[in-house]
Amino acid sequence: MRAGVGYDPGFLGVAVPAPAPGAAVLADVAPTTDGGTVVEHVHFSLQMSASRRFALWVAWNVDGGALKALSRRGLRFARDPQVAGHLQVGDELYAGNRLDRGHIARRADLVWGDLPIAEAANRDSFYFTNIAPQLDDFNQSRRDGVWGRLEDAVFADVDVEDLRVSVFGGPVLAADDRLYRGVRLPREYWKVLAFRADGELRARAFLLTQALDPIALLDLDEFRVFQVALPEIEARTGLRFPDVLRAADLPVLPGLVGEREPVDGLPDIRW
Incomplete structure (x- = not known):
């Protein structure tokens, strides 16, 4: 087995397991080729949806003090x-349109540790199991890059112990997602950051959602980011987060998505 393979639940000094499929999605978990259900690569793990062919969840560890600046040159997406x-879902979805092959676990988050390990993580990040369709301006425009900068923001705004963060994320696989080329395109994505600060574990959850025009097939660029509570992510995904994360979440957030203001910039985040 390669060093650093798989999400490490003890990475933060306290056991933080990955989310688990609830009863509503348990039967949809895809098998792995070795007879299991969890895919493990360098610094990240995941489970796949058999019906949707995207990840139900991806869990990864980020060591901010050991990150490497590695190029993606020569790396190709692969099954x-x-x-x-x-x-x-492979390359057949992405040809001739504005859809990008979007990393769920950010490539930049995974390339840390000794150089051979970081290089292996760089390669592993390009497997389609870690990819979901995103519009080509997914992290720009009205979102001011908030979604793609969440991990960077926690390092900038919080005294994170040991510069270590564990992250969980994935698409929301809704039954009414729009069908395109035989694939239902997720219109929402979620992300949860876990870290230690001031001697305590904290968890912060976010939802990226979009207002879709029901007529325009790929009018997917009206994205908004909301800070949410973990139970809201659970309700949308059918996943169950460990109690240790639920206890570390913000105790009160006003209303539900659609009833409160989106996160328009990093200063709006409650760490």
Whole structure:
């Protein structure tokens, strides 16, 4: 086994397990080629949806003090050998449109540790099991890059112990997502950051959602980011987060998505 393979639940000095599929999605978990259900790569793990062929969740560790600046030159997206090819959405979705192959676990988050390990993580990040369709301006425009900068923001705004963060994320796989080329395109994404500050574990959850024009097939650029509570992510995904994360979440957030203001910039985040 390669060093650093898989999400490490003890990375923060306290056990923080990955989310688990609830009863509503348990039967949809795709098998791995070795007879299991969890895919493990360098610094991240995931489970796949068999019906949607995207990840139900991805969990990864970020060591901010050991990150490497590695190029993506020469790296190509590829089907994951740990999951049957027909259970992954590949290049057939992305040709001739504005859809990007978007990393769920950010490539920049994964390239840390000794150079051979960081290089292996760089390669592993390009498996389609870690990819979901995102519009080509996913992190610009009205969002001011908030979604793509959440991990960077916590390091900038919080005294994170040991510069270590564990992150969980994925698409919201809703039954009424728009069908395109035989694939239902997720219109919402979620992310949870866990870290230690001031001697305590904290968890902060975010939802990226979009207002879709029901007529325009790929009018997907009206994205907004909301800070949410973990139970809201659970309700949308059918996943269950560990009690240790639920206890570390913000106790009160006003209303539900649609009833409060979106996060328009990093200063709006409650750490």
